[in-house]
Amino acid sequence: MLEQVGIVGFDHVASRGDFEFVTFDFLGVGCPPVVGRGERNHAHHALLVQLAVKLHVTDKAVSKWERGLSYPDVTLLEPLAEELSVSIGELLSCRVPAAEEREQPMTEEKRKETVQTDESLQAVVEISKDTVQQKRRDIRRLITALVVVVAAALIVLGVEFSRRWQENRHFITVKDAEIEALYSYRGHTDDYDWALVFWEGQYLRLQRLEGSWSQDAGAADLIDGNRIAWRTIQADFTYDDRTNKGKITELKSEVYHEKYVYAGEGKPTELPLFGLEETFVTQGENGDLFFYREVEGEWSGQPVAEILLRMPSYYLTNGYGIVDLGKDGVYDLLADDGIRENTQVIYTYSDGEVQIGWKSPRTSYERCDT
Helix, strand or coil: CCCCCCEEEEEEEEECCCCCEEEEECCCCCCCCCCCCCCCCHHHHHHHHHHHHCCCHHHHHHHHHHHCCCCCCCHHHHHHHHHCCCCHHHHHHEEEEEEEHCCCCCHHHHHHHHHHHHHHHHHHHHHHHHHHHHHHHHHHHHHHHHHHHHHHHHHHHHHHHHHHHHHHEEEEEEEEEEECCCCCCEEECCCCCCEEECCCCCCEEECCCCCCCCCCCCCCCEEEEEEEEEEEEEEEEEEEEECCCEEEEEEEEEEEEEEEEECCCCEEEECCCCCCCEEEEEEECCCCCEEEEEEEECCCCCCCEEEEEEEEHHHHCCCEECCCCCCCCCCEEECCCCCCCCEEEEEECCCCCCEEEEECCCCCCCECCC
């Protein structure tokens, strides 16, 4: 397009009919516009830059117009024609009148025709400019809407990510933990087997793996004279530290423990338990309490220990008490179970065996030293 319209002066190249095709001669000093198709001297490039600045475009854009690689935006036609000192019609037709025609006086009819043509072209340009500007406004609105949607999506994702991160913070994963099962049961509202276990000073309600251990997970300790055996479970599990509920993910093994108690090892209880003449208590390395009585040895005739029960350390948060619940002079063993606020664990003696149970409401007791 601009290969045929000069900016400052017109350099006539070829004549076709009544019009001459013209090329750039920015300085009007005969600068060759095309040397080997595309090379321009420094002055030519300077005027390209000057025109680009006036039209608020890049010099590369003007260069592409000049070489016919692209066309100016319709909104630039009017200022471009003004800079080139041609009419919009001459700019769009890419030609100017030949020298002979320019020298001839313009008749009134010709002048009116030229004016009407320019006005029509000007109206078309204005309509096109309005259309382009409307499209640009629509594009800006679309971009704004997209930005809002993307921002809203990022906010939602951020909130969800934060929520999940906060949620996951409460899910604790424990590996190779040694836990002690108090008892297990089948839930009333589901088909899962649960176990109430004790681990590092807290009670957890864990969903058991099928066949992970017997339903009688809280089986009584095995007592044989002065020897007592019990078991703990080594397992991996997860739990929510807000509810202390979770599930066992892998059962590693069952760990068996045992202890021998000897006469004279412990100290007498503050009051004799279970209607017996004298009872004693000693504490194991893990904090468990072992209650026993001393009887005459079958072979040696010397006193030997006969274990009555083991009170696990997790029942000793508030110590233990020796209480005459039946008001019959027989003292039972009482402790807060640490699981429910208003429930206590109670040890009683019947038919030569210690029985364990739970009672509610709580009974106050004087705490015994361990």
